[in-house]
Amino acid sequence: MVTSFVRTVHPARIVFGRGTLETVPEEVERLGRTRALVLASPELAELGDRVEKALGPLAVARFDGAAMHTPVEVTTTALEVLREVGADCVVAVGGGSTTGLAKALAVRTGVDQVVLPTTYAGSEVTPVLGETADGVKTTRSAPEILPETVVYDVELSADLPVAMSVTSAVNALAHAVEALYSPDAEPVTDALALQAIQLLARGLRALPADPRDLDTRSDLLRGAWLAGTCLGSVGMGLHHKLCHTLGGSFDLPHAPTHTVVLPHAMAYNADAAPEAMRRIAEALGATNGQDAPTAVFDLIGRAGGPTSLRELGLAETDLDRVADLASATPYPNPAPLTRDGLAGLLRRAWAGERPA
Ligand code: NAD
Structure with a gap:
């Protein structure tokens, strides 16, 4: 082709x-x-x-x-x-x-x-x-x-506290994930993104047991550099737009918001970007046929990261306004953006449910 x-x-x-x-x-x-x-x-x-x-x-x-x-x-x-x-x-x-x-x-x-x-x-x-x-x-x-x-x-x-390290590493993971299904994706960013996902997943698994281990910190920092390079090279989709809205208009903290939203944004896009999801799941080392969104959700859970927008301080009554703002201006994304679809995603992310 x-x-x-x-x-x-x-x-x-x-x-x-x-x-x-x-x-x-x-x-x-x-x-x-x-x-x-x-x-x-x-x-x-x-x-x-x-x-x-x-x-x-x-x-x-x-x-x-x-x-x-x-x-x-x-x-x-x-x-x-x-x-x-x-x-x-x-x-x-x-x-x-x-x-x-x-x-x-x-x-x-x-x-x-x-x-x-x-x-x-x-x-x-x-x-x-x-x-x-x-x-x-x-x-x-x-x-x-x-x-x-x-x-x-x-x-x-090495001194970045574990909780901040986990959310920041998932912030990086999000750049790599969205690069793989970006309309601007090209062979170099694909390679960088997949390597970033491997390194970040390995680092996130090892971090809680020994947060000052420099090999683990090296994996995470190298993954962050590669993922950041993807962010600087190709346009991002639904996940980054949602986090921008939640941070900019609702003052939610940057990296923890990325951590909660990522598995849900991935689940929203999963059917529309099957090949990217397959490659992400493989790079994550997902076993037993686990899909990429739930593999990310479980990786975050095991590392002790936040899983709900509720715990980050978003009021349930704000969910409608987030959905309105996030669906107001169109932008490229694998799955079509519908207000109902986004409202469902946000409700699950708010409650901390498994992605669906
Ligand atoms: P941050 O720089 O605000 O740091 C988060 C917290 O971690 C702070 O309290 C800081 O003091 C602490 N901290 C940082 N390093 C530490 C260390 N080694 N040891 C102990 N504590 C440490 O947050 P961030 O998540 O790194 O960055 C978020 C900001 O960056 C947001 O404003 C976001 O919009 C912006 N950002 C921009 C881009 C871009 O491409 N323009 C990309 C990603 C993030």
């Missing part, structure tokens, strides 16, 4: 390993930069200290105010610091929230970014930025948003 596809490559340098934090000065110099603004969040100030120390005289200022959903007020304050000290690059350490701040500064000033991710969100390898102004989240994409260099240091993720 003749296939046709388009592939866009996003130019970024990836440094992956253990103890790679120490390479950050080299990476800044490699970009031809000499004045770094170090970015962190209040909770991860200690990691900010380590990065600042590693950078030595290359670090000219520090901003620890990164916050969830990249509020523009925070960006404005950070921008003042950046301009005051004449920084020519940012070095960000943290999860998707800190990466979001780095991107927000880069898109406004053109400064280069070196990002050290500590979660599995994958934002560091996408040219996409979501920002919040007056409670409204908008998303944009541009080449200058993509960080120039990503330094993955497996040791930095």
